[in-house]
Amino acid sequence: MSTADIYLSTTIPYINGRPHLGHALEFVQADVLARHYRQAGHPVRLQSGTDDNSLKNVLAAAAEGTSVADLVSRNSAAFEALSGPLQLSFDDFIRTSSDPRHRPGVERFWRACAASGDLYRKSYQGLYCTGCEQFYRIAELDGGRCPEHGTEPETVSEENWFFRLSRYAGQLTEEITSGRLRIEPAARRREVLAFIGGGLEDFSASRPASRAGGWGIPVPGDPDQAIYVWWDALGNYITSLGYGDGPEAPEYRRWWAGPGQRIHLAGKGVLRFHAVYWPAMLLSAGLPLPTAIYVHDYLTIGGAKISKSAAGPAARAAGPAALAAAYGPDAVRWWLLREVPRTGDADFTPERLVARANEDLANGLGNLVSRVTSMVHRYRDGVVPATGDLAAGGTPAAAAELAAACGRLPAETAAALARPDFRAATAALASVIGQANRCIEDTAPWRLARAETAGDPVAAGQLDAVLAALTGACRTLAAELAPFLPGLSAKVAAACDGSPGRLPAPEPVYPRLDAPPAS
Ligand SMILES: [Zn+2]
DSSP states (O other), X not given: OOXXXXXXXXXXXXXXXXXXXXXXXXXXXXXXXHHHHHHTTOXXXXXXXXXXXXXXXXXXXHHHTXXXXXXXXXXXHHHHGGGTTTTOOXXXXXXXXXXXXXXXXXXXXXXXXXXXTOEEEEEEEEEEETTTTEEEOGGGSBTTBOTTTOOOOEEEEEEEEEEOGGGGHHHHHHHHHTTSSEEESHHHHHHHHHHHHTOOOOEEOEEETTTTTTOXXXXXXXXXXXXXXXXXXXXXXXXXXXXXXXTTOHHHHHHTSSSSEEEEEEEGGGHHIIXXXXXXXXXXXXXXXXXXXXXXXXXXXXXXXOOGGGOXXXXXXXXXXXXXXXXXXXHHHHHHHHHSOSSSOEEEOHHHHHHHIIIIIIIIIIHHHHHHHHHHHHHHTTOOOOGGGGGTTOOOHHHHHHXXXXXXXXHHHHHHHHTTOHHHHHHHXXXXXXXXXXXXXXXXXXXXXXXXXXXXXXXXXXXXXXXXXXXXXXXXXXXXXXXTOHHHHHHHHHHTOOTTSSOOOOOOSSOOOOOOOOO
């Protein structure tokens, strides 16, 4: 088994508002991968953070009448604090305005691209969406409006630094088609290749410092210009590793320049920036590229697009911390992992979250663990029969099939997470939960117990085999669930822990959730 280092990153959101469920989706996906790879023996570094220097934060602070520093500090803390309610195992969290590692790294990265001759000054006029912090071509607009925001872009004319993206089309295509830079799912890879094939235009890399209100990092050697989002925000993936101290910095050498994997998670809205701009910037600076970019689609809430600028009461109630407080971390993580497809947007409602948790976790897993541990207590005084007894008296087919399914489960979840397909992975878990509950119906341990009491030695051996298979299934589920639902997994593991001899007295591991209050 390969146990190479794995560096996983989420995008760093700009923080002109509070965290929403879309952020939670990406954080939870990254956390599942981190926990999964740690469980498999890989050293893992899971990183997140906040894009403090975004112009959007400057605009939001002005609208609120507060200072940018205060707004950024407050909202960044709300993002970092999600690790509690969502049970996220971040190893590092970078705040780009205040982390001392960031600015020197951005400056070094900029200078490395400048040294390659890829940064040049140019006067520029274009259609600019402040919500996106992006210039749009007319063909990219939706009836003259921003496709993300539905607002009319402003005409902005200014002198900027530009990056020679056009130079890197061939190398980028080669990195992606060779598989050295994986982009998943395949539809997103094709989209990126088509975009590159359509011709790459140089892009603007700085803003007049005056428009940034003095916020952000000045261009080295040109303090009238502020470094724009690309070097600043995307750069976090290496600045957090100490790249500002140079490419010999130990963390940078290990996690970015080492032989392991470097995996970014990102939403479809920033695909182009992660899969085209960022690798081209790294090529320009002579630095290694990420090895994979995993792209997720978007969530809607009650049929409406999540947008922090239009955060109504429904969106606030669907904030990740509020949901975790109301329904528990397991239910929130489970909905995000079990219901959100690999491609295509998914619609969230509290009713769907409750229904999914009750079906899979309360009626499915909770019921299973409760029935199995109760039967082990009732029929075997709390002591799980040894699996060596499986053959004695002939193992009922349903129990043997359950044991085989449990044997296959780790490889199935690992294969799903390698794609990654979180819904397929959780479906594999749910399938074994269902099979184990059916195994109880099929083998009817209560009938075997009556026959055993009546003196039937074959029934006694079969009951041993069934209880061993069922307890084994619960233990396998606890282990395989750990990356997905660390809290519930620990409860199931404790309920099925027979290490001191007897299982603990049966207790419900997952009570049914009440229906959400009518809105
Ligand atoms: Zn926009």
